[in-house]
Amino acid sequence: MSEHEFTIRRLNHTDLPRVIAIERRAFPSPWSLGMFVLELSKPSGVCLTAMRDGEMLGYVICARYDEAYHVMNIAVDPDHRRRGVARALLDAVLDAAGHQTPYTLEVRVSNAGAIALYESFGFRSVGTRRRYYADNGEDALIMWRADGEPWEA
Ligand SMILES: CC(C)(COP(=O)(O)OP(=O)(O)OC[C@H]1O[C@@H](n2cnc3c(N)ncnc32)[C@H](O)[C@@H]1OP(=O)(O)O)[C@@H](O)C(=O)NCCC(=O)NCCS
Structure with missing residues (x-):
């Protein structure tokens, strides 16, 4: 599948039932419907x-905070992975929120x-949050993409 095919x-x-179906296949501790509703309600979100x-095929949730945009969630249906869907979603986030603005994620x-x-998008690890994930006590890697110009609010 090339990116021109989606x-x-x-x-x-109205997309949320399909989002929830993918979410449940993608994560051991899926987001609730309410969490998606909350993010969609934020006017500055992407x-x-x-x-x-x-x-x-997939979705991405990106929220704007004081210091940076936060990539909160990205998932692609297991049947459609490794075909560039996540890459296209992140490209579209950068187009919408800015290529030069800072981004972070866990x-x-x-x-x-x-x-x-x-890493292929320029995110770099800056540290870890110990036992960040409640389901198995796994650490989170904190990543930032801040290679561009300083944040201009
Ligand atoms: C992570 C995820 C979103 C990637 O989606 P995807 O559409 O398959 O990713 P893409 O096809 O756009 O991959 C782009 C590049 O990312 C890297 N990549 C993606 N999945 C990878 C994998 N399983 N192993 C190694 N590299 C991978 C590769 O560099 C890939 O380029 P390539 O296919 O040319 O080698 C998807 O696997 C997913 O939904 N996982 C479960 C949910 C999740 O973990 N989300 C992230 C939470 S932080």
């Missing part, structure tokens, strides 16, 4: 989905695939 658009509330022929230290994805 489209990226803003996520809306919440996008990749769609093909009416089918949701990722499980064991999640080598996601870490490779983020």
